[in-house]
Amino acid sequence: MARRLPSAPPVLPGFSHLHVLGTGGYADVFLYEQALPRRPVAVKVLLAELVDEDVRRSFRSEVNLMGRLSAHPGILTVHSASVASDGRPYLVMELANPELGERFRSEPLQPEAALRVAIRIGAAVETAHRAGVLHRDIKPANILSTAFGHPVLSDFGIAGLQHDATEAAGVSVPWAAPEVLRGETGGTVATEVWSLAATIFSLIAGRSPAEQPGRANDHAALTERILAHDLLPSRAIPAPLRRVLDKGLAAKPSDRYARVEDMLVDLQAVQRELGFEETPIEVEIDAWAAEAPAPDAGVDEDSDALRLRQRRSRRSAGITGSRVDISQSTGRREPQKPKRFAIGLGIAVASAVVLGIVAIAAIALSSVSSQIPLVAEIAVAPDSGRVSFTWEDPGLVDTDTYHVRTSTGDALIQGGREFTLTGEPGEELCIEVAVNRDGATGEATEACGEPLP
Numbered sequence: 001m002a003r004r005l006p007s008a009p010p011v012l013p014g015f016s017h018l019h020v021l022g023t024g025g026y027a028d029v030f031l032y033e034q035a036l037p038r039r040p041v042a043v044k045v046l047l048a049e050l051v052d053e054d055v056r057r058s059f060r061s062e063v064n065l066m067g068r069l070s071a072h073p074g075i076l077t078v079h080s081a082s083v084a085s086d087g088r089p090y091l092v093m094e095l096a097n098p099e100l101g102e103r104f105r106s107e108p109l110q111p112e113a114a115l116r117v118a119i120r121i122g123a124a125v126e127t128a129h130r131a132g133v134l135h136r137d138i139k140p141a142n143i144l145s146t147a148f149g150h151p152v153l154s155d156f157g158i159a160g161l162q163h164d165a166t167e168a169a170g171v172s173v174p175w176a177a178p179e180v181l182r183g184e185t186g187g188t189v190a191t192e193v194w195s196l197a198a199t200i201f202s203l204i205a206g207r208s209p210a211e212q213p214g215r216a217n218d219h220a221a222l223t224e225r226i227l228a229h230d231l232l233p234s235r236a237i238p239a240p241l242r243r244v245l246d247k248g249l250a251a252k253p254s255d256r257y258a259r260v261e262d263m264l265v266d267l268q269a270v271q272r273e274l275g276f277e278e279t280p281i282e283v284e285i286d287a288w289a290a291e292a293p294a295p296d297a298g299v300d301e302d303s304d305a306l307r308l309r310q311r312r313s314r315r316s317a318g319i320t321g322s323r324v325d326i327s328q329s330t331g332r333r334e335p336q337k338p339k340r341f342a343i344g345l346g347i348a349v350a351s352a353v354v355l356g357i358v359a360i361a362a363i364a365l366s367s368v369s370s371q372i373p374l375v376a377e378i379a380v381a382p383d384s385g386r387v388s389f390t391w392e393d394p395g396l397v398d399t400d401t402y403h404v405r406t407s408t409g410d411a412l413i414q415g416g417r418e419f420t421l422t423g424e425p426g427e428e429l430c431i432e433v434a435v436n437r438d439g440a441t442g443e444a445t446e447a448c449g450e451p452l453p
């Protein structure tokens, strides 16, 4: 894609413009100095030609998503957002170093460093998924480093906007899952697993999985290879890690990890097998539910976030099955062993803060939820050891997803209209399905069934 000249930096009260940091498909990023507190900040300004009422609306909702998520240590911090006097929306972000994503071709990472980055970034993605948000553009260029050298994922939530704006440029083809390139979906958990695996591969191999040295590697060639699942292995990737990435890059979405968390557990196992220090997976854990505000602390009893918290609290009390132990290598579901969660108090507090913000956001978004289609009815098909749930399309638009919550405590996002839960005969298994549109979740529909012997 030909690089364009950056636009003129807007005049922002309280900020002095210093210089251009970079240009993207839909925005320019400038270095400003904030007056109070005095600090350098990166300001991302949407291109004027892309701004209309729809884009402004999307920008607002996407920025709210980023605000909700940016307490996570693996997600770039967003300080504030507004609209400049010339009408361009802008986002004030933590200043970070883009070298990691820019240099992977000339200076690929060693597997040990790449695994650390992968687990940290993957935990950010998993946390977003649990909040009902897809990134939709996981790639090396969206991994920046903070002033303290920690990798963080950027463009969170803004990615939906970016997709619309840069579809023609196809800038993310090398990391896009086949079903995205076929236009079947704008994003699912499975496509995020694919993109994360392709990103980890790229950081170590110095090229994306479908790129072939000495051959055409333009978007058309890469698309053709990704669709044909013609991926070129790299010797730089150790065998145990290759097995994990192969699963993440499986052609069929159902052959990939069902959740990012499951892939991270296997990456930790790879770290142990290769004798590397294990990186903690920083996602919210059951303990954080206890830290959350009580219902009488001004939180809407009816909000999705609260329902999820209550369900998790019940689960913590041992009433239902346990969540996957994210620090175990097997990927099997086992009871949690708190000492294995090398997650500091800071994370628990940050998670509690995220939950609080999520709850507040859920209330704020409830006014738009009435416009979000409702899943009319969920058909329940009990079978031996499992129950399958299916539902009709209630009238989705391209970027909508289904937000599925289960009585076993999982919350995930998917594009498909079916879901299966496994369990013991006679055990009541329930799911709630709601449509997620622009970060807002509509009313949920619930259905339950019992597995047959």
Ligand SMILES: Nc1ncnc2c1ncn2[C@@H]1O[C@H](COP(=O)(O)OP(=O)(O)OP(=O)(O)O)[C@@H](O)[C@H]1O
Pocket (backbone or CB within 6 Å): 021, 022, 023, 024, 025, 026, 027, 028, 029, 042, 044, 076, 093, 094, 095, 096, 097, 098, 141, 142, 144, 154, 155, 162, 166, 171
């Ligand atoms: N928080 C930040 N701190 C420092 N530099 C940044 C920051 N965010 C972005 N940049 C720089 O600005 C450039 C443009 O960023 P932007 O996110 O708009 O585009 P991109 O991700 O490279 O491309 P696209 O948006 O088309 O996918 C980046 O390549 C990076 O060099």
